[in-house]
Amino acid sequence: MSKKKYLPAGLLTVAALLIIGLFVYSSGQNEDKEKQETGTAAADPTEEERMWEEASHTPLGKYPETVEYTLGKIAGSNNSNLPVGDTYEDNAYTRYLKEVLNIQNVDIFELESDGSYEEALQVAISDREIPDVLVVNGWDNLERLVENGLVEDLTQVYEECTTDTIKEMYESYGDDLLDSAAFDGKLYAFPNTAIDDGEMLLWLRTDWIEKLGLEEPGSMDEAMEIIREFVERDASGSGQTVGLACSTEVISGSSDTYGVDGIFTRFGAAPEKWVLDDSGQVVYGSLTSGTKEALGYLNGLYEEGILDSRFLLRKPENIDELIKEGFCGAVFGRWWAPNNPLSISYSADHTAEWKPYLFEEDIADRPQTFESYDDRMYVVVRKGYEHPEIVGKYVSAIFDHARYEDDLYANEVNEYFSINVDPTARPMNINVDYIDALYRCGENLQKALNGEISVTELSGLEKSYYNTCRSYLNGNLTTANGWAAYASRIQAVEVLNAADARKIPAISMGDTDGEIPQNLQDLEQETFLQIIVGEKPLDYFDTFVVKWYENGGLELTESIERNTR
Numbered sequence: 001m002s003k004k005k006y007l008p009a010g011l012l013t014v015a016a017l018l019i020i021g022l023f024v025y026s027s028g029q030n031e032d033k034e035k036q037e038t039g040t041a042a043a044d045p046t047e048e049e050r051m052w053e054e055a056s057h058t059p060l061g062k063y064p065e066t067v068e069y070t071l072g073k074i075a076g077s078n079n080s081n082l083p084v085g086d087t088y089e090d091n092a093y094t095r096y097l098k099e100v101l102n103i104q105n106v107d108i109f110e111l112e113s114d115g116s117y118e119e120a121l122q123v124a125i126s127d128r129e130i131p132d133v134l135v136v137n138g139w140d141n142l143e144r145l146v147e148n149g150l151v152e153d154l155t156q157v158y159e160e161c162t163t164d165t166i167k168e169m170y171e172s173y174g175d176d177l178l179d180s181a182a183f184d185g186k187l188y189a190f191p192n193t194a195i196d197d198g199e200m201l202l203w204l205r206t207d208w209i210e211k212l213g214l215e216e217p218g219s220m221d222e223a224m225e226i227i228r229e230f231v232e233r234d235a236s237g238s239g240q241t242v243g244l245a246c247s248t249e250v251i252s253g254s255s256d257t258y259g260v261d262g263i264f265t266r267f268g269a270a271p272e273k274w275v276l277d278d279s280g281q282v283v284y285g286s287l288t289s290g291t292k293e294a295l296g297y298l299n300g301l302y303e304e305g306i307l308d309s310r311f312l313l314r315k316p317e318n319i320d321e322l323i324k325e326g327f328c329g330a331v332f333g334r335w336w337a338p339n340n341p342l343s344i345s346y347s348a349d350h351t352a353e354w355k356p357y358l359f360e361e362d363i364a365d366r367p368q369t370f371e372s373y374d375d376r377m378y379v380v381v382r383k384g385y386e387h388p389e390i391v392g393k394y395v396s397a398i399f400d401h402a403r404y405e406d407d408l409y410a411n412e413v414n415e416y417f418s419i420n421v422d423p424t425a426r427p428m429n430i431n432v433d434y435i436d437a438l439y440r441c442g443e444n445l446q447k448a449l450n451g452e453i454s455v456t457e458l459s460g461l462e463k464s465y466y467n468t469c470r471s472y473l474n475g476n477l478t479t480a481n482g483w484a485a486y487a488s489r490i491q492a493v494e495v496l497n498a499a500d501a502r503k504i505p506a507i508s509m510g511d512t513d514g515e516i517p518q519n520l521q522d523l524e525q526e527t528f529l530q531i532i533v534g535e536k537p538l539d540y541f542d543t544f545v546v547k548w549y550e551n552g553g554l555e556l557t558e559s560i561e562r563n564t565r
Helices: 009-038 047-057 077-081 092-100 116-126 139-147 155-161 164-171 206-211 220-232 261-266 289-303 316-325 343-348 390-405 411-418 437-449 460-473 480-498 518-532 540-563
Strands: 067-075 103-112 133-137 201-205 274-276 282-284 330-333 354-357 377-381
Touching (some): 103 116, 116 133, 261 289, 261 330, 282 540, 354 480, 377 390
Parallel strands (some): 067 103
C-alpha cells in the first residue's frame, strides 16, 4: 500500500491559482487568435481615435485633423476694423480656433446685415441648401429652419461641449433666452446674449465747459443750459456750433443713430417698446403720457436752439462729420459711444474731452418693458453635418477659455477688443457673456488700476483693457483707441454704477414678436417730428394715439395682451 503525498494547504492554493491562470491565459490566447483569424478582434483605440472621441464630446478637446465648416457670415462695415492683412477666414479669432480646436471656417458668403445677408439667408432656406453653420437673424427664421427639418438638434452638444462657465452665462438671463431656441424641449440653436448696457448717457465736451467757465451739470436741465451756452457763445470758435445732436429716427434703441432716448427716459417713457402702464395694462410705449411730456420738452429745446436746429436735414453720416470737425459737443449714446462715434472726434483733435453724464432722478420712473426675440441672432448647424459640436466648442473657446484661462494663445484675440475691432470679425456673430458682464469688467479694471487686486486676477479680456487704460493714463498711449477704452470701460461704467442704472429685467413675450406694422411706424415718426419742430401742437399727440389704434393698433395690442398673460 503506497503512501499518499499531501501538499501543504498554502501550496495547494498557489498551485490552483497557477493552473487557473494558465487556463485563462491559454483560453485568452486562443480567443484572440480566433478573433484575429475571423477578423472580429476588438483592438484598443488608437491615440488618434481617442483624440477624435474626446474632441467630439468635450468643450476644448482638439481634433487630430483640421475640421472645416462652411459658414454663412454676417460681415461688418469697414471690414469690421480688422488690422491690415486680416480677413474673415484668417484673423486672430480663426487663428486661435485653429490652434486650440483645429477648426477652420470656409465662408460661403460674407454679407452685411443691411438686407443682402437676409436675402441670401432666405434663398438658402428656400433652396434647402444651407451652409454647415449659419447665423440666423430673427426668431421667425429659426422657427422656419426647424419646421423644415434643416437644422440639427443641439441639446446634447450644449450639455457635453459647453463649459460650466458658458452654462452659467446663459443661466444668468433666466430660462427665457435658451427657451427661445428650443422646440418641443430640444435645443436647436445657440442664441446671442444681450448684456445689460445700462441707460443712455449724455456725452458733453467738458473742454468746452471749462473754456466757457461753466460748472459741470448736476441735472438734465442744467445740462441743457450748458448746451445752450455752447451754441450761443460758439464754443467751437467756428461760427458753426450746433446744439444737441438728434437724428430723424429720434429713438435709437440700442443702435448708434443719435437718438435722444435719455429725454424720454426722464419722463418715464419707453417709446418703441411694449410696456406695462400704471394700471398694469399692456400698452405700446410710444402712446403714453410720459412720451407726450417728453415730446413737449423736446419742442421747447428745439424752439430755444438747444436741439440742433437743422436736425431734420441731417443723416447720421452728417452728424459724424459735425463731431469730427468739432462743431458738435453734445450727443446721447451708450457706454460704448467713445468707440463709435466719439473716437472720430478724438482722432481729429486730442484736446477734445468728452465725458458721460446720467442723473439718477431721470431714471427713477422707468416702466416695466417686454422683450421679444424677433430680432435676436441665433447660430444653427445644418442637419446631417458631421460635427455639430463645433458650435458648443466655439463658444467655449472664444467666450470662456480665451477670456479666463488661456494666457498662451489668447493674447491676440483679447487685444482685438482694445484696438476696437468690431465683434463681427468673429466667424459666428453671436456674443455669449454674463448679463452683468459690463459691470463685472468695469469693477475689476478699476480695482486693478487702484492696486486693490493683482493684474494676474484679471481675465484675458480684462488684462487687455487694463494694459490699454494704464498706458493711456500714463501718457504712453495717445491714440483714439486708448482714450476710447478708458472712457467707455472706466468713466462710463462708473457713471452707470453711481446712478444705479442697471436694467429692470424685461418680461418675455415668448414667440410673439410685437412688431409694429410699417404704416404705424410711419405715423409715429411723422407725428413725433411734427410735434418737436412745432408743425403740430402738443395736443395733436392725442389725435395720433386715436389714429394709431384705429389703423390696426387696437387689434395688435389685444393680441400682445393675450400672448403675454
